[in-house]
Amino acid sequence: MTDSTHDDEYDDTMVTVLELIYGDGFIAPGGPDEVRNLVGDSDLVGKQVLDIGCGVGGIDVMLVREHDCSIIGFDVEAPLIDRARKRVSAAELDDRIDLRLVEPGHLPLDDASVDVVFSKDVWIHIPDKQALLADVHRVLRPGGLLLAADWCRGPDPYSHEMERFFELEGLTYHMATLASYGEGLRDNGFTDIALFDVSDRFRVLSQNQYDQITGPMKDQMQAMVGEKETARITENWRQLLIVIDNRELRPGHMRARKPD
Numbered sequence: 089m090t091d092s093t094h095d096d097e098y099d100d101t102m103v104t105v106l107e108l109i110y111g112d113g114f115i116a117p118g119g120p121d122e123v124r125n126l127v128g129d130s131d132l133v134g135k136q137v138l139d140i141g142c143g144v145g146g147i148d149v150m151l152v153r154e155h156d157c158s159i160i161g162f163d164v165e166a167p168l169i170d171r172a173r174k175r176v177s178a179a180e181l182d183d184r185i186d187l188r189l190v191e192p193g194h195l196p197l198d199d200a201s202v203d204v205v206f207s208k209d210v211w212i213h214i215p216d217k218q219a220l221l222a223d224v225h226r227v228l229r230p231g232g233l234l235l236a237a238d239w240c241r242g243p244d245p246y247s248h249e250m251e252r253f254f255e256l257e258g259l260t261y262h263m264a265t266l267a268s269y270g271e272g273l274r275d276n277g278f279t280d281i282a283l284f285d286v287s288d289r290f291r292v293l294s295q296n297q298y299d300q301i302t303g304p305m306k307d308q309m310q311a312m313v314g315e316k317e318t319a320r321i322t323e324n325w326r327q328l329l330i331v332i333d334n335r336e337l338r339p340g341h342m343r344a345r346k347p348d
Contacts, residue, residue: 096166097260098115098143098165100167101317102258103115103144103168103171104312104313105309105313105321107144108305108309111146112146113145113146113149113175114143114144114147115146115168116208116237117209117290117294118290118293120146122237123150123151124154125286125289126206126236126341127155127235128343130204130233132151132155133156133157135157135204137151137202137203138162138195138204138206138227139151139160139207140195140206140224141207141209141211141213142159142161142162142163142168142169143168144168144172145171145172145176147206148161148176149175149176149181152181152185157184158184159184160187160188160202161186161187161188162190162196163187163188163190164192165189169187172187194219194223195226198227199226199227200229200230200232201229202227202228203232203233204228204233204234204235205228205232205233205235206236208237209237209339210238211238211264212238212239212261212262212263213261214262217264217268217269218272218275221272221275224276225346229346230347231345232345232346233344234273234344234346236341237286238264239337239339240263240264240265240266240269240285240339241264241265241336241337242335242336242337249331250331250334250337253324253328256320256327265338266283266285266338269283269342270283273342277346278344278345279344279345280344280345281342281344282342283341283342284341284342285338285339286339287335287339291329291332294325294328294332297325298322298325298326298328301318301321301325306318309321
C-alpha cells in the first residue's frame with residue numbers, strides 16, 4: 089500500500105481456484121493452519137488488529153473467533169472487499185470487523201492507533217518495503233506487535249525458472265529477502281525482531297497441494313474453471329516446486345515490536 093497505482097489482479101477465477109486449494113475464505117498458502125503458525129502464542133485478546141491485505145475475509149473471521157480481537161481490514165481490490173464483507177456479515181461479525189477499500193499508499197490511520205499489525209503473504213505486491221515498514225511502525229501503539237508472513241526471495245539474481253514462475257503466476261511481485269526485511273525492521277525502530285525461514289514446511293505443503301491438483305481435485309477444478317485453466321494451474325504448481333527446490337522462493341515469517 090505504498091504505491092500510487094493499482095489494477096485488480098485477483099479475478100473471480102483466481103479466487104475460486106485459491107479457495108479450492110487453500111480453503112473457503114483463504115487465498116494465501118496454508119489456509120488456517122499457517123495463520124495459526126504465524127500467530128503462535130501471541131496474545132491478541134481484546135486487541136485492535138490491522139490486517140494489511142485482508143483479501144476475502146476468512147483470516148479476519150478466524151482471528152476474531154479464535155482470539156476475541158477486533159479487526160480493521162484493508163485491501164486495494166474492490167472485488168475482494170465485497171467478498172470479504174459478505175463473509176463477515178454472514179458470520180455476524182460486522183461489529184468486530186471493519187473492512188475498508190483503500191488506495192495504494194500510506195496507511196489511512198492515525199499514529200499509534202492499533203495494537204497489532206497482521207499481514208499474510210501480501211507485502212510481495214508492495215514495491216517500497218522501507219516506506220511500508222515505517223508506516224507500520226507509525227500506526228502501531230507503543231509496545232505494539234507486528235505479525236507478518238511474505239514470499240521472500242533468495243539472494244541471487246532470478247533464474248529462467250523463476251521468471252517462468254512469475255509468468256505463470258500472472259501477478260505483480262516485488263520480492264525481498266528475509267534478511268532485508270530484518271534490516272528494514274531494525275532501521276525503522278522495531279525491537280524483539282524474530283525471522284523464520286519456513287521454506288521447508290512450505291515445500292511439503294506445496295507438494296501436497298500439487299498432488300491434490302493432479303489427483304482427487306483435478307475433476308472438480310476442471311468443472312469449475314475448465315481444462316485450459318486447470319492445465320495452467322498444474323504447470324504453475326510444478327514450477328513453484330522447482331523454484332522452492334532452487335531456494336529462489338523462500339517464504340518467511342516475521343515478528344517484531346514497537347518499543348514502549
